[in-house]
Amino acid sequence: MQRRGNSSEYDTLGTSIKTAVVYLATALVKLICLATFLKVSESDSFDPYQEFLKALIGFVDVAGLYFALTQLTHRNISQNHKFQAVGLGWAFADSVLHRLAPLWVGARGLEFTWDYILQGLEANANLVLSISLAALGSLMWLRKNKPKTLIPIIYLCAIIVATMPSITSYLRRGLGWHFPKVVGFELFTSLVMAFISWQLFSACQRPSA
Numbered sequence: 001m002q003r004r005g006n007s008s009e010y011d012t013l014g015t016s017i018k019t020a021v022v023y024l025a026t027a028l029v030k031l032i033c034l035a036t037f038l039k040v041s042e043s044d045s046f047d048p049y050q051e052f053l054k055a056l057i058g059f060v061d062v063a064g065l066y067f068a069l070t071q072l073t074h075r076n077i078s079q080n081h082k083f084q085a086v087g088l089g090w091a092f093a094d095s096v097l098h099r100l101a102p103l104w105v106g107a108r109g110l111e112f113t114w115d116y117i118l119q120g121l122e123a124n125a126n127l128v129l130s131i132s133l134a135a136l137g138s139l140m141w142l143r144k145n146k147p148k149t150l151i152p153i154i155y156l157c158a159i160i161v162a163t164m165p166s167i168t169s170y171l172r173r174g175l176g177w178h179f180p181k182v183v184g185f186e187l188f189t190s191l192v193m194a195f196i197s198w199q200l201f202s203a204c205q206r207p208s209a
Helices: 002-037 048-058 060-068 078-096 102-107 114-141 146-160 164-174 178-204
Strands: none
Touching: 002 048, 002 060, 002 078, 048 060, 048 164, 060 078, 060 114, 060 146, 078 102, 102 114, 114 146, 114 178, 146 164, 146 178, 164 178
């Protein structure tokens, strides 16, 4: 029994590592698309057309999660652990790629600023959103016997989570929200989406009448 538990633990860790590699490949594809289709803006104002293109390119993440959930080999791991491992691996890779250097440099600096604390909170919100998107993805692509009435809600929630970068960009550039307010919105939204995803996942696990 102990060996089986250790095997499951190692398979979960392996899934997270392989998902991180998929994220890096996905980030490279996104970078190429952004460099190809987006023009360099001289101002920091909100451009609806540019943000629309960013939102479309952002769905490359959804394709990457689809690959991680459906194409990677997951041995001795349940569906519950699978989406958690994929979400953790995805969020970890995102944090390392986008937030490790600023937080490391800031933490070693002599002058304290709240921005680094806010960046840490933002990373936690992103972690929750990544796990929520992985849970929704597992319901969309792996759960075959889900109630039909929940399918539109699952897809709507997945679209909201997938477009969160564009939503926060609009709040920051279009409405002029300051960074602390944007982070508060991200934290609140991540908790709401996590609760909804958990409720949807629980509802889809109940045996149908």
